[in-house]
Amino acid sequence: MSSQNRIRSLPRTLHSLLEMRASERPDHPFLMASGQTWTFAELDRHASRLAHGLKRRGVGKGDHVLVMMAGSPAYLALWFAVSKLGAVEVPVNGAYRGAMLRHVLQTAQVRLAIVEDAHRAVFLEASDGLVDPAAVLDPDALFTESDEDGPFASADVAAGDPAGIIFTSGTTGPSKGVVMSHRHQMSFGLFFSEITGFRADDVAYNYLPFFHIAAKFLTLGTMLAGGRMALRPVFSLSRFWSDVHEYGVTVCVAVGGLCHLLNSAPERPTDAENPLRLIYAVPVPWEFKERFEARFGLELVEGYGGTESNLVAYSRLGEDTPRGSCGRPSDHFEVVILDEDGHEVPRGEAGEICVRPRHPRTVMTGYLGLPEKTLEAFDGCWLHTGDRAYMNEDGYVFFLDRMKDAIRRRGENISSFEVERMLNAHPDVAESAVVPVPSEVGEDEVKAIVVLREGSRLTPEALLRFAVETMPYFMVPRFVEFRAELPRTPTMKVRKVELRSEGRTDGTWDCEQAGLRITRRGLEPL
The missing domain is CATH 3.30.300.30 (ANL, C-terminal domain)
Structure with a gap:
């Protein structure tokens, strides 16, 4: 199937993907967490119950629903419930507090906030005057009161409508809210499944927080492939290998230092006796890549991208990627290296990675409430990533740094x-x-x-x-x-x-x- 047809065949919205899977494979054990297994049908049923409850609370299409929760089956049900309503999820880092959290609230203008008890005091302090305390719900209370069973008549939502707003880390200034459409998030999942060759018999391991796009594209990629997913609220090095064996994990994402943590552990003769076949690493640790793959009996692949853009370049499975490269541009994107004046630089010369999608709505819609920053990001009709790199004569991309680093x-x-x-x-x-x-x-x-x-x-x-x-x-x-x-x-x-x-x-x-x-x-x- 051509890339254009793969995009066109995607379900239009997040919730329509879940509803499709629940209809086609209701008893498939999709989600494994805390000793429980949720089928597609069970997850959809919980999402519909929550959608009924949120609707009674006055949440409707276009409303912003803030969520401060650890990853769990309940979070996933809530995520899809918000989608069914045509509302917009605003997932927030649980470490945010004070001025940083208040900035998010001022920017997002949320209708309802669903906040775990561990974050409630910090949230109420930061949200004073911005969010009605009556609109700040404990998730357990919401799940208890949402007792209406039966299908939910989902809102009329288009692929280009906003599904979520993910706030960037704000390392160079105030956090910016990246507006992501349903198609943008769905395409993230599709491209991840393509990069990893994700199959229906694969089991993903998801320990990432859902205010980060990686947790979402891992979930959506698994659903699109009809696989299964083991879910952990946080990463635990001491539990990693026992979880891999218990759940039969075959694919995981290594963001940041996971590979270094695994590599630094004492070697054992049985290291390669595990079901993992692939780690999607950002970045691949080239300094010990071959030893790591041999030690654990798996393959490392790398994808390059960002919340604003997508997965725009990657190393191909089974391909001899040059040392230090994050791979070649995806067929779904144009990727060039530009100088500060917007001109493409010669191969081998460093500049900024800039991107254009070949399919509509597969990059961000813009930054919430920041039209000037949005125009700046799309200067010259290219999406500017803020990353410095060069491309060699064979078209392989070599990431050098964040421009600010x-x-x-x-x-x-x-x-x-x-x-x-x-x-x-x-x-x-x-x-x-x-x-x-x-x-x-x-x-x-x-x-x-x-x-x-x-x-x-x-x-x-x-x-x-x-x-x-x-x-x-x-x-x-x-x-x-x-x-x-x-x-x-x-x-x-x-x-x-x-x-x-x-x-x-x-x-x-x-x-x-x-x-x-x-x-x-x-x-x-x-």
Whole structure:
């Protein structure tokens, strides 16, 4: 089937996908969580009950419904219930509080808020004057009062109508609400299933929070393929492999540091004796990719994309992707590298990744309440990702950095992403994060925050000497700081904004204070 036909054959809305599956395969055990199994029919029945309850509360088409809940079968039922009403889900990070949460509420203008008890006090404080306390519901109470059985007459919703608003992390300013249509979210699921070759006999493992698009496209991709999904509210390294075996997991998503955490665990002779066939990793850890695949008996594939765009480039299963590349552009998108003036750069030259969809409504509608930012994002009729990369002569994309994370040192542009990969190649390094710190002479210096493998006695100077031997002199970190772990978001991404704001700390080792200088010739005494 052509890509155009695959898009056209998608169910029009989120809830129509569930209703279709519930009609065709009512007894299929789709969802496994907390010792329970929910069939397609059971999930649809719960979603319809909640839709009746929300309708009695006055929720209708176009209304914004905020949700602060951990991932669970109840969350999924609520997600599809909101869709049945033609309302718009506004999932919010449970870590938001204070001014950040208030900004979201001012922007979203929610009709109803469904907030777990763990977040209620923080939410009520931030929402004072913005949300009627009577419109702040405990999910357990909502589920209890929604007792009307029977089908729900879903609203007339178009594929291009908004399904959800996902707020970005806000690392360069206030969070922006990305308006995502039903077709946008559905196509995310379709493209994920294509990238991973997801089959009806596959079992997905979903531990990601549903305020993140990855949790949603993993769910939708599984539903589209008619597979099954094991659901966890949060990631637990200690439970990961037992869950994989218990549920027969074959596919999972590794956002952020999951592969590094698995790789740093002590090796066992039985590591490869597991049902996993594939990990969709963002990014693939090229510094140990081959060893990791052999150790665990699986394949790593990578997709590149974002909430605003979609999954626009990826490494193909069974294809020999060049080391360090996140793959080739998807057939569903045009992908180019542009300079700051909007001109396409020559192959091999760095610039910004920019995207155009080949199918309508498969990228964001825009930023909620921010028409200027929306126009800026679509400047020149390209969606600007804010990511720096280059494309080689064969069309493979090599991600370098977020534009905001790029480091400028003595006239050279440095990719923190590339420095991290080279540091991670040291056998004693479990993981690293590289950030800029202000230099005394202008521009930036490079700081590496490093997590060592258990039992390592590596010193900062020894790591520095390794860096001098393995990377260009101008990329070598002047500052090194060892830590037991890196700060993370709920989606396992490293919180670089926090590390950047810290700068030099009492625990930061400075090679110049240690009497060493990084030069073109290597390390020299001061």
